[in-house]
Amino acid sequence: MRTRPFQQVDVFTATPYLGNPLAVVLDGEGLGTEAMQQFTNWTNLSEATFVLPPTPEGRAAGADYRVRIFCPGRELPFAGHPTLGTCHAWLQAGNTPRAAGRIVQECGVGLVPLRQDGERLAFAAPPLIKSGPLAEEDVQRIARGLGVARADILHHAWCDNGPNWRGVLLRSAEQVLGLKPDAAVLAGLDVGVVGPRGKVGVAGASDAEGIAFEVRAFFPGNNGLAEDPVTGSLNAALAQWLIGAGLAPARYVASQGTALGRAGRVHVAQDGAQIWIGGDSVTCMAGEVRL
Amino acid sequence: MHARPFQQIDVFSHRPGDGNPLAVVMEAGDLGAAEMQRFAAWTNLSETTFLLPPTEAGRAGGADYRVRIFTPGGELPFAGHPTLGTCHAWLHAGHRPREAGAIVQECGLGLVRIRQQGGTLAFAAPPLRRSAPNPALLALVTGALGLRPQQILAAQLLDNGPRWLGLLLGDAPTVLGLQPDHARLKDLGQAVGVVHVAPTAGDTQSPGVTVRAFAAPMGNPEDPVTGSLNASLAQWLIAEGLAPRQYLVAQGECLGRAGRVHISQDDDGQVWVGGQAVTCIEGRALL
Numbered sequence: 077m078r079t080r081p082f083q084q085v086d087v088f089t090a091t092p093y094l095g096n097p098l099a100v101v102l103d104g105e106g107l108g109t110e111a112m113q114q115f116t117n118w119t120n121l122s123e124a125t126f127v128l129p130p131t132p133e134g135r136a137a138g139a140d141y142r143v144r145i146f147c148p149g150r151e152l153p154f155a156g157h158p159t160l161g162t163c164h165a166w167l168q169a170g171n172t173p174r175a176a177g178r179i180v181q182e183c184g185v186g187l188v189p190l191r192q193d194g195e196r197l198a199f200a201a202p203p204l205i206k207s208g209p210l211a212e213e214d215v216q217r218i219a220r221g222l223g224v225a226r227a228d229i230l231h232h233a234w235c236d237n238g239p240n241w242r243g244v245l246l247r248s249a250e251q252v253l254g255l256k257p258d259a260a261v262l263a264g265l266d267v268g269v270v271g272p273r274g275k276v277g278v279a280g281a282s283d284a285e286g287i288a289f290e291v292r293a294f295f296p297g298n299n300g301l302a303e304d305p306v307t308g309s310l311n312a313a314l315a316q317w318l319i320g321a322g323l324a325p326a327r328y329v330a331s332q333g334t335a336l337g338r339a340g341r342v343h344v345a346q347d348g349a350q351i352w353i354g355g356d357s358v359t360c361m362a363g364e365v366r367l
Numbered sequence: 368m369h370a371r372p373f374q375q376i377d378v379f380s381h382r383p384g385d386g387n388p389l390a391v392v393m394e395a396g397d398l399g400a401a402e403m404q405r406f407a408a409w410t411n412l413s414e415t416t417f418l419l420p421p422t423e424a425g426r427a428g429g430a431d432y433r434v435r436i437f438t439p440g441g442e443l444p445f446a447g448h449p450t451l452g453t454c455h456a457w458l459h460a461g462h463r464p465r466e467a468g469a470i471v472q473e474c475g476l477g478l479v480r481i482r483q484q485g486g487t488l489a490f491a492a493p494p495l496r497r498s499a500p501n502p503a504l505l506a507l508v509t510g511a512l513g514l515r516p517q518q519i520l521a522a523q524l525l526d527n528g529p530r531w532l533g534l535l536l537g538d539a540p541t542v543l544g545l546q547p548d549h550a551r552l553k554d555l556g557q558a559v560g561v562v563h564v565a566p567t568a569g570d571t572q573s574p575g576v577t578v579r580a581f582a583a584p585m586g587n588p589e590d591p592v593t594g595s596l597n598a599s600l601a602q603w604l605i606a607e608g609l610a611p612r613q614y615l616v617a618q619g620e621c622l623g624r625a626g627r628v629h630i631s632q633d634d635d636g637q638v639w640v641g642g643q644a645v646t647c648i649e650g651r652a653l654l
Binding site: 082362365366367 | 412
């Protein structure tokens with residue numbers, strides 16, 4: 077056990093404490109899987125990450141750093157907010173990528189490219205594992221669980237890019253923010269809900285703040301239904317679905333976490349066939365951890 | 368907003384990761400309640416505390432420091448593990464009490480005395496109100512824990528601020544094997560503390576008492592190590608002759624922790640709840 081550089085970063089916000097927190101141990105060398113998992117559980121955050129030097133193969137393929145991502149109970153091959161937060165912490169610590177403005181992260185799924193645009197970072201959305209409409213019985217169950225009429229679900233789709241999200245588009249952001257989900261009905265489902273903030277009936281229109289959609293993410297937590305403040309994977313999959321279906325423009329900003337007192341901002345941009353998921357990050361705590 | 372000294376402490380443990388974590392923001396005198404609450408929600412820890420200078424009245428009463436204690440959802444007048452963790456952080460930062468070995472903490476409840484003995488800090492258990500539980504509630508909780516009524520040797524409603532239903536069971540494996548229906552406990556609105564006292568509990572070299580804390584109604588299905596519950600359980604069990612006047616508790620095993628709570632009753636009848644604490648993260652927080 078020794079002291080290691082540590083940061084706790086707020087992701088998908090430029091204002092401290094309005095985003096999704098992430099614990100980053102900047103020197104994870106010599107730590108075993110069990111020690112990483114135990115520290116992650118202890119932080120009580122949705123994710124903690126451990127930065128390592130790239131593997132020889134990773135370095136040969138251009139990786140700037142390697143990261144291992146843990147949530148309480150298990151290791152994840154990839155996750156969105158930990159990718160942005162880890163990259164931010166790595167840059168804050170004084171590291172520079174081999175190619176200016178482009179960082180390559182090595183993690184469980186392989187190499188993930190990141191783009192740097194000023195203070196904002198974006199990752200390339202991973203391909204969908206499962207897409208297409210949900211089964212009608214799932215849609216009816218989700219409507220019941222969200223407490224809305226079946227007719228209020230205007231569109232729906234599988235949004236599975238690792239996390240098994242089921243996505244539903246409601247009539248308005250107000251409806252999304254007013255949801256009081258029923259944990260018993262939604263038990264076992266990862267449900268992503270999205271509603272337009274712009275003019276209703278105009279696909280992808282933005283409101284006065286430039287925000288096109290309000291998003292909420294519900295998943296089974298250890299005390300019943302939980303809500304994630306700001307979710308990279310869900311927003312990546314929603315963007316692929318909504319842009320692909322002509323329900324959103326090629327660039328937009330989504331808001332998430334409003335119902336939890338946060339103000340997450342997810343910046344989506346399609347560039348050729350690739351969709352990039354971006355956000356600001358801010359280091360809220362910096363110091364050392366004994367680990 | 369500026370960088371303030373910050374520590375994240377593991378409480379009721381001497382090895383980082385084995386106890387119950389606490390975030391402590393120092394030099395927080397100018398922070399408002401809304402800023403404190405927002406930070407406490409963001410850390411997502413069961414408690415986050417903020418160190419301030421004592422009030423004039425507190426200083427006159429002997430207070431060494433003042434603390435405000437927040438959960439992700441609200442402010443608490445007092446709590447056990449935040450008291451020990453905050454006191455540890457204050458000492459770790461180089462402060463010394465007016466009287467060696469005896470620290471006085473000012474918090475919402477008033478002044479709380481803390482004893483320092485070697486590497487262990489202990490707080491004086493606040494007064495306890497206790498009563499026999501309603502038999503109907505007891506039966507429902509027994510069912511939610513998957514227990515039969517005859518497995519419960521004694522039961523008591525305990526209230527020292529936080530309210531717990533204390534259940535004394537006959538063997539440790541039953542305590543450690545419980546898989547409660549947390550949704551049911553949440554519906555019942557009842558936090559439950561389960562305890563077993565080994566016949567050898569008076570020998571404090573190794574833990575003779577096993578505790579688990581189920582708090583689904585407070586949004587926490589199982590708490591790793593719980594100061595308030597251990598204070599209440601000790602006052603009840605010692606008064607009824609169900610536990611010796613001094614014992615060592617193990618809590619958190621089912622969550623992969625190894626919390627240790629030191630209980631002792633002094634000659635004046637005051638129960639002290641103690642433990643070790645260790646600073647795991649040290650640096651600055653932007654607040």
